[in-house]
Amino acid sequence: MPILTYGDDIIVTTPSCEVASDKEFTLDLGEHNMNEFSAVGQTVGKADMQINLKCKNGTVVSAVMTDQSNPGNTSDTLSLTESSTAKGIGIQFFNDNNANPIKYGPDSIASEQSNKWYIATADKDDDLIDVNLTAKYVRTGDIKAGDASGIASVTFIYE
Template identity: 30%
Template sequence: MDIKISTAPTIKASTCDVDGNIDIKMPNIGLNRLLEVGSVAGRTPFNIGMNCDPSISVHMVMTDAQNPGNTSNVLSLSPGSDATGVGYQILRDNSPINLGPASSIAGALNQFKVLSSTGSAGGRYLIPFYIQYQRTASSKPGSGTANANAVFTMSYQ
C-alpha cells in the first residue's frame, strides 16, 4: 500500500521577525553630569519590536560592534566619535547588561532571557530597554559626538 503526500511539506524553525534597524537619538548632556568614573546620565528608553511564532522562549546577547570581545557592561564608541572618556550602558529591567559574543547557542556568555514563552498564539512583542552615557576615564572626558553600535543575536529555546 502506498501513501501519497499531496502537498510539498515544509518544516520551518520557530522564529521571530524583528523590526528593522533601531536608531536611538540620545540627548545632549553637559560633561558636568559625568563627574566621576562610573557616573551615568541621559537615560533614554528604546524598544526592540518583534513578531514571534507560537510556543517559543527568546534569549538574546548584545554585542559591541566595535569590540566583539568586550564582555563588560560598557559599549565602546564608534570610530569618528569626538567624545572621549565615555561609553554607553544598555539596561534591561533597570540593570546594565553585560555584552557578549554574537552567539545563538543556548547558554552563550552573557545571554539573557527576553521572553519566557510566546504562548500558544505567539504575536507582537515590544522588549523594553534603556541606554545611558557612562563615564569611563579617570581623566576629564572630552566633548563631542558619541556614536556607538551594538548588534543583538537571538536564540529560540
C-alpha cells in the same frame, strides 16, 4: 526535512519569531555638560527603543547584544566608534528598566554562550513580545568633550 518512521511523515518544526517592528534604530542621547558626569559610573541621558517580535507558541526568546566596534567586548559598556572625539564616556543599555546594564557578548545564535539574557516565552501562536531597551551615557574615566557614538547589534536566540 521530514523524518520517516514506519512510513509516516513526522515534521519537526523549530519554534521561532520574526521581527515585527523596525530592525534598525538611531538613538539620540542628547548633549550634556561634562559636569553632569560627577564620577566614574555616573549615567546621563536616556533614549528608549522597542523591538517587537511575533513568535510561535512555546518559543523561548533570549538575546545577546554585541559591541560592533569591539566584538570581543564582554563588559557592560559599549565602546565608542573610532570617529568619536569624546573620551571617558561609554554607552550602557538596560533591558525593561533593569537596574543592571546588559553585558555584551558574541554575535552568535548558540544557546550556550556568555552574556545572553532571557526575554520571554511565547504562550500562543503570533504572540507579540516587546523588547524594551534604554541607552544611557556612562562615565568611564577622565572626560574630554566631543561626539560620542557607538554601534551595537542584538541577536535573538529562539529555543
